[in-house]
Amino acid sequence: MEFQTEIKLKKQEDNQIDYHSKVLLLGSCFSENIGETFEYxxxxxxxxxxxxxxxxxxxETLVSNxxxxxxxxxxxxxLNNEQFHCYDAHSRISNPTKSLVLxxxxxxxQKTNxxxxxxxxxxxxxxxxxVYRLQDTKQIVANCHKMPQKQFDKTLLSVDDILLSLQVITNQIEKVNPNVNIIFTVSPVRHVKDGFVENTQSKSHLITAIHQxxxxxxxxxxxxxxxxxxxxxxxxxxxxxxxxxxxxxxxNAIAIQFIWERFKEVWISKSAEETIEDVTYIQKGIQHKPFNPKSEAHLKFIEQLESKKQLLAIKFPQIKFD
Incomplete structure (x- = not known):
């Protein structure tokens, strides 16, 4: 008896991600979640x-700029609420010091470039x-930064609007990086503040535009x-x-890990999966809290851990552990 509807996925045959790959993740929360897993x-x-x-x-604005x-x-x-903000960026960039924000x-x-x-x-x-558009400049903002709602017009991008934006984004990237692989996803996070019906309409526009x-x-x-x-x-x-x-x-964390495992099935190379096992061993070892830090068993464990770090560093010098 099956208790889940399994979505069938096919392994990407070429251009897989390994430890020589450089991955740029942009967009909504899923990029953050998967990006943090890449980081780990x-x-x-x-x-x-x-x-x-x-x-x-x-x-599109970020890529173009x-x-x-x-x-x-x-x-x-x-300046708003004693912090400096930029309409092109999330409040993560905001700061009380103007020069630091800039x-x-x-x-x-520069790093994005x-x-x-x-x-x-x-x-x-x-x-x-x-999207929210400033009434006085007609600029579409990335974030309203809690500015008064009356300063913005809220509109729903049409499928054609999104399609054009995706074309602009990919054209610009491929012009400077013709061999790049671009992977599109739609965030599973529901924007319920827009309303449940409105969220569904929004997601349907995104999915339709991507597939077109x-x-x-x-x-x-x-x-x-x-x-x-x-x-x-x-x-x-x-x-x-x-x-x-x-x-x-x-x-939640279980769902994120599950989606990562499915992503790994499709995009992560076999050689990288073996390295992931080594990194996981080291990461868990670093987080381990011994009952007796001076015991012979723990000192031997630390020695083995350092040995694994050194072997990994020989293969991949860019891998660093805190």
Whole structure:
């Protein structure tokens, strides 16, 4: 008897992710969750340089600004609630010190530029099709930063709007990095503040636009754009509130790990899986709290742990443990 609807996935035959890959993750919370898992297993990755970006236009702005050499100035930031903010970035970048905000924005743009040019894989996660547009400038913002609602117009991006944005994003990336693999996902996090019906409408626009885009790409020889069904795994395979956090909106640690395992089935190479086992052993060893730190058994364990670290460092010098 089956107690789950299993979503069948096929192993990616080429262009898999290994410990030589460079992975850039942009977008909504799924990028954060998977990115943190990449971080734990010591892959080379860069996660959301401007913080969480919920909709495609915010991601498009980041990619465009990074590749076009934009430099943020005082005209691009504003003061609210004793913090300086930028409409292009999440509040993670916000700070009471103006110069620090500008430094973080420009440093993140430079690093994003580097990663866009050298990444082997870019994972783009779309969270919502709802956007807020400043009434006076018509700018679509990445984050409202708790500014008065009356200053914004809230609109739903059409499928064509999203499709055009995805095309702009990929065209710009592929122009500087023609061999990059771009993996699209839709965040399983529900934006219930928009309303349940509105959230479903939003997700449907995102999913439709991505698949229309991929259908167009399929006619291009050796195309490297893909879809990973994180949203479908959460909604159809893990369709139970025991897989959610207490807010009943965000996937919990069990769900995140499950989706990572499915992602690994598709995208992570066999050689990388073996290294993941070594990294896991070391990570657990580092976190281990001994009853007797001076015991012979624990000292031997520490020696073995250091030996594994050294062997791993020989193969992958970029792997560092705190």
């Amino acid at each position: 297993y010591k892959f080379q990755n860069y996660i959301n340089p401007f913080g969480v970006l919920f909709h495609p236009k915010a991601i 990074a590749l076009n050499g934009k430099k943020y100035t005082e005209n691009d930031i504003f 430094h973080q924005l420009n440093a993140a743009l 580097h990663y866009l040019k050298h990444a082997t894989h870019v994972v783009i996660t779309l969270g919502t099709a709802w 885009f991929l259908h167009r790409q399929s006619s291009i020889k050796n195309h490297k754009s893909y879809y990973f069904p994180a949203f479908e795994i959460m909604m159809d395979q893990l369709r139970d509130y025991r897989f959610y956090k207490e807010d009943m909106i965000h996937p």
